[in-house]
Amino acid sequence: MQKIICQLALAAISLGGFAQNFKVPETTEVWEPKPKLVVPAKTPGGAPSDAVILFDGSGLDAWQQTKDKAPAKWLVKDGAMIAKNGTGELRTKQEFGSFQLHVEFSTPLDSKKMGYPNGGNSGVFLHGKYEIQIFDSYNNEVPIYANGQAGSVYKQVIPMANSMLKPGEWNTYDIFFTAPKFRYNGSVETPAYVTVLMNGVLILNHFEIQGTIQYIGIPSYQYYSGKGPIALQEHGSEVSFRNIWIREL
Incomplete structure (x- = not known):
């Protein structure tokens, strides 16, 4: 309009x-x-007045197991949700279109010892399809391919900078996502785009997402509604999360 x-x-x-x-x-x-009027948060990283709170340390009511939609199994301790080994991926019960997402995360202190591939390995999946990688990439000390380190759209683009903090310290992702649009015949009218700040540093700038993440093979788009959940990966490393909120745009 x-x-x-x-x-x-x-x-x-x-x-x-x-x-x-x-x-x-x-x-x-x-x-x-x-x-529209939006009241900003009084503290850095706090949720503005129109945000949906996905996790504030008090419980996992907004989340469920991705595999079977059972109640979320991750551990909640000291205001954080922890990806306990073997508990599986979580996803939000609610689905979103285009959005602004704030996530805080910390890789475990034993990340260096674990090394590749489990050294602080996790990820934030947008619409459950497009992964912003989480990994212990502090100081580039744990070897991993550059388009698989923290801040990458996994196997699609290398982040412009590495602003990762030490294991045990809290990092922030501020993610600005534009949902894809599809034509009536299922073809892509406009692809998805993403901009990401890590700890206040711009690391992805309006990157055109190439399609659903693939570990092996070339990404591509498959028709869907243009809405989806936020998912958090459990990948053999007890990554912690806190202060997660989202504003649908």
């Missing part, structure tokens, strides 16, 4: 009055619609 209003205003400039219209500021003023 806002884009259409701006286009109409520009059309009025070009078609009505020509140079005469440029002599008054009202020609380029658009008064409606006004943006």
Whole structure:
């Protein structure tokens, strides 16, 4: 709607009055619609007023097991949810389209000892399909291919920077995701895009996601509704998560 209003205003400039219209500021003023009011958080990383709280340390009511939709089995301790080995992936009960997502995570202190492939290995899956990798990539000390380290869209792109903190310290992902759109015949009209900040550092800038993540093979898109859950991976390493919230756009 806002884009259409701006286009109409520009059309009025070009078609009505020509140079005469440029002599008054009202020609380029658009008064409606006004943006909705959102109250920002009072603390860094806190949830704004329109956010959906996915985890605040008090329980796993927003989550379920991905495999069978059973109640979430991860451990909740000291305000964090922990990917206990063997418990499997979690996903949100609610599905989202385009969104802003805030996630805080910490890799375990034994990440270096575990090494590849389990050294702090986890991931945030957008729509349950597109993985923003979590790994102990601090100081590039645990060897892993660059498009599989922390901050990558797994096996699709190398992050522009490595701003990972030490094991045991809390990292933040701020993820801005634009959902894909499909035509009636199932083909892609517009692909998904993602922008990611790690600990306040821009590491992915409007990257065009190539399709569903593949460990082996080439990613591709398959038609779906354009909405999906947030999923957190359990991959043999007890990665911890806290303060997870989302704003659907």
